[in-house]
Amino acid sequence: xxxxxxxxxxxxxxxxxxxxxxxxxxxxETSERAATPSGGEAETLWKTLTDLLDGLGMPxxxxxxxxxxxxxxxxxxxxxxxxxxAGWRGFPLRARLAARFPGVPVRIHNxxxxxxxxxxxxxxxxxxxxxxxxxxxxxxxxxxxxxxxLIDGGTGxxxxxxxxxxDPGGPPCRCGGCxxxxxxxxxxxxxxxxxxxxxxxxxGPEDDDGLYQEAGTATARRLxxxxxxxxxxxxxxxxRAGRALGTAIASAVNLCDLDVVTIGGGLSQAGPLxxxxxxxxxxxxxxxxxxxxxxxxxxSLGQDAGLIGAAALVLAGESYWSAP
Amino acid sequence: xxxxxxxxxxxxxxxxxxxxxxxxxxxxETSERAATPSGGEAETLWKTLTDLLDGLGMPxxxxxxxxxxxxxxxxxxxxxxxxxxAGWRGFPLRARLAARFPGVPVRIHNxxxxxxxxxxxxxxxxxxxxxxxxxxxxxxxxxxxxxxxLIDGGTGxxxxxxxxxxDPGGPPCRCGGCxxxxxxxxxxxxxxxxxxxxxxxxxGPEDDDGLYQEAGTATARRLxxxxxxxxxxxxxxxxRAGRALGTAIASAVNLCDLDVVTIGGGLSQAGPLxxxxxxxxxxxxxxxxxxxxxxxxxxSLGQDAGLIGAAALVLAGESYWSAP
Numbered sequence: 001x002x003x004x005x006x007x008x009x010x011x012x013x014x015x016x017x018x019x020x021x022x023x024x025x026x027x028x029e030t031s032e033r034a035a036t037p038s039g040g041e042a043e044t045l046w047k048t049l050t051d052l053l054d055g056l057g058m059p060x061x062x063x064x065x066x067x068x069x070x071x072x073x074x075x076x077x078x079x080x081x082x083x084x085x086a087g088w089r090g091f092p093l094r095a096r097l098a099a100r101f102p103g104v105p106v107r108i109h110n111x112x113x114x115x116x117x118x119x120x121x122x123x124x125x126x127x128x129x130x131x132x133x134x135x136x137x138x139x140x141x142x143x144x145x146x147x148x149x150l151i152d153g154g155t156g157x158x159x160x161x162x163x164x165x166x167d168p169g170g171p172p173c174r175c176g177g178c179x180x181x182x183x184x185x186x187x188x189x190x191x192x193x194x195x196x197x198x199x200x201x202x203x204g205p206e207d208d209d210g211l212y213q214e215a216g217t218a219t220a221r222r223l224x225x226x227x228x229x230x231x232x233x234x235x236x237x238x239x240r241a242g243r244a245l246g247t248a249i250a251s252a253v254n255l256c257d258l259d260v261v262t263i264g265g266g267l268s269q270a271g272p273l274x275x276x277x278x279x280x281x282x283x284x285x286x287x288x289x290x291x292x293x294x295x296x297x298x299x300s301l302g303q304d305a306g307l308i309g310a311a312a313l314v315l316a317g318e319s320y321w322s323a324p
Numbered sequence: 325x326x327x328x329x330x331x332x333x334x335x336x337x338x339x340x341x342x343x344x345x346x347x348x349x350x351x352x353e354t355s356e357r358a359a360t361p362s363g364g365e366a367e368t369l370w371k372t373l374t375d376l377l378d379g380l381g382m383p384x385x386x387x388x389x390x391x392x393x394x395x396x397x398x399x400x401x402x403x404x405x406x407x408x409x410a411g412w413r414g415f416p417l418r419a420r421l422a423a424r425f426p427g428v429p430v431r432i433h434n435x436x437x438x439x440x441x442x443x444x445x446x447x448x449x450x451x452x453x454x455x456x457x458x459x460x461x462x463x464x465x466x467x468x469x470x471x472x473x474l475i476d477g478g479t480g481x482x483x484x485x486x487x488x489x490x491d492p493g494g495p496p497c498r499c500g501g502c503x504x505x506x507x508x509x510x511x512x513x514x515x516x517x518x519x520x521x522x523x524x525x526x527x528g529p530e531d532d533d534g535l536y537q538e539a540g541t542a543t544a545r546r547l548x549x550x551x552x553x554x555x556x557x558x559x560x561x562x563x564r565a566g567r568a569l570g571t572a573i574a575s576a577v578n579l580c581d582l583d584v585v586t587i588g589g590g591l592s593q594a595g596p597l598x599x600x601x602x603x604x605x606x607x608x609x610x611x612x613x614x615x616x617x618x619x620x621x622x623x624s625l626g627q628d629a630g631l632i633g634a635a636a637l638v639l640a641g642e643s644y645w646s647a648p
Contacts (some may be wrong), residue, residue, distance in 0.1 A: 007631075013575070030467075047442070069525075072612070072613070122355040128478075129478065130360075130477050130478040130482075144579070144580070145476050146470065146477065146482070146645060147473070147475060147476060149471070151470050151471060151475075151580065152469065152471060152581070153580055153581020153582065153614070154452075154453065154454040154581050154582065154583045154614070154617075155455050155581055155614045155617075156581070157581040157612075157614040157615075158470070158579065158581040159581075160456075160578045160579060160581070161579055161613070163485075163575075163576040163578035163609075163612065163615070164578060164579055165490070165571050165574055165578075166489070166492065167492065168490065168491065168571050168605070168609070175611050175612050176611030176612070177574075177608060177609045177610070177611045178608070178609075180578075180609075181475075187432050205405070243492075247489050247492050248575075250489055250501075251488040251489050251572075251575055251579075252579060254484045254487035254488060254489075254504075255468070255482065255483070255484060255485055255487075255488055255576055255579070256468070256475065256477055256485070256579075256580075257327050257475065257476070257477020257478050257479055257480070257481040257483075257581075258475050258478065259478045281492070284501060284502070285487075285489050285492070285501045285503070285504075286501070287499050287501045288396070288481075288484070288487065288499050288500070289396070289398070289502030290477070290478070290479045290481040291484075293478075293479075293529070300428075309623050322471060
């Protein structure tokens with residue numbers, strides 16, 4: 001008995017856990033979500049996940065299991081140590097799920113890679129053979145599809161667009177380097193810069209997903225709202241982040257001859273305030289004919305993308321899975 | 325009758341044309357070279373090539389033809405417009421060679437891509453599945469091998485490491501952008517910067533291959549010699565180029581999760597004067613575990629690399645040829 005040919009998808013992030021069943025066509029049939037237990041120990045985190053799985057009410061064995069999880073991790077083994085989840089350090093997430101679902105493929109990749117895979121498989125990058133899928137929120141991550149196949153790199157870590165250097169003498173990055181795209185354009189970094197420039201966050205929409213909680217009340221979401229209202233420092237901050245994004249994307253385009261770049265994540269919802277300066281910098285730095293053809297588009301799959309991409313590791317393995 | 329299973333290799337550059345016969349094991353059996361006719365018209369250039377082919381004394385039909393040529397070109401059609409060869413603009417180089425050698429595969433790629441392929445197939449990158457092969461001379465070019473396969477990108481232009489942005493407000497680049505690695509680290513750019521800083525070229529080795537002739541007597545080779553002798557401006561120039569190289573390589577490593585980077589071309593012969601600051605900047609910007617493992621090594625195949633890489637397009641097509 002199987003879950004009607006459905007694939008189980010698991011999406012593990014610093015703010016929420018999600019599980020779902022995905023059909024061969026990429027449609028999410030059902031899903032369950034829960035907040036990530038803050039400060040949770042390893043087995044507390046694991047129980048949050050298994051409770052969600054129990055809640056799915058699966059009719060039988062899934063055709064396979066696809067997992068997206070915050071990095072870093074060993075790959076393809078899937079021992080995970082997500083940055084924002086101290087309880088899991090070298091936790092054998094893939095092996096634990098494989099033990100629970102024996103006899104079917106159980107595959108794992110970085111959550112940002114899964115988002116890119118989803119946009120390539122069923123979203124805004126569909127039909128392109130050479131795509132960078134980005135997510136811009138508390139971090140800046142991504143995944144690369146080249147020649148129609150997901151690029152893993154030597155250790156499963158290809159796609160780290162957030163650590164392309166856009167300003168060699170720039171601010172320190174949490175990776176230990178400096179001047180990385182992520183150091184400038186991630187939500188909390190952006191808000192912190194604005195505060196340094198004298199911005200004080202006015203009243204704005206409340207955070208509903210924790211994306212920008214690291215910077216306390218000085219959230220990037222409020223910054224975007226203030227920028228939309230014309231606050232000059234907020235506008236300057238969005239401009240700085242947008243130009244950094246455009247410059248890093250240009251480097252990726254020149255190196256990889258990309259057709260399309262998709263951008264998702266909370267900050268991408270800032271619209272023209274971010275995409276205007278992004279396009280401006282991108283066009284300044286992509287002057288060769290092959291590079292100037294690139295299109296940058298918003299991601300289209302929304303909050304289900306993580307589950308859909310995780311499922312694609314199993315459902316479209318010929319394009320997205322190369323490990324043994 | 326065939327040329328004993330040998331593959332014909334053609335390497336077309338701004339300073340020389342080369343042709344050769346390559347065995348299935350990648351060994352160059354015989355070769356011929358001629359200087360690129362300066363200011364040559366299309367048919368003059370073509371005759372230079374066919375004279376070389378006649379001089380090879382091929383015993384029969386080759387098993388295939390592999391061509392490396394300076395870009396840009398349409399790919400895989402192979403209508404070439406090499407930057408430094410005004411006589412060929414949209415010249416159907418691949419089609420002309422296909423007409424001369426009917427019934428065998430005739431494949432073409434950018435010359436820097438062929439150098440990368442050669443180093444991966446038979447040189448310093450052998451055994452790595454994720455490699456960037458670079459050449460640093462009058463330009464800065466390269467080719468990417470990921471997952472064991474040559475990456476073409478959407479139009480055959482992947483590998484343009486020279487146009488990764490290392491200083492967004494930096495000097496103008498001949499691509500039309502600014503702050504590209506190539507604008508800073510290519511031989512003539514390096515020499516021009518040194519002259520601006522007050523360097524005047526002292527006596528040094530003569531150019532024997534034209535690599536740095538664009539900047540007249542202020543050649544990068546003399547600059548390297550002066551740097552070796554301790555001239556402070558020359559040392560600063562090499563440092564500047566080395567750091568730009570290290571920064572761009574770091575961006576490529578972070579994005580593509582590379583195992584190894586090979587560096588060839590005239591400037592790479594400057595040794596520690598260049599590789600010291602290169603390594604320094606590279607290590608500053610590759611702090612994540614997956615990235616810090618990268619090795620940067622000199623290319624190992626020397627002047628035959630272009631022919632060997634061109635031949636590999638035919639002889640190892642499963643790794644290096646994806647076009648129809």
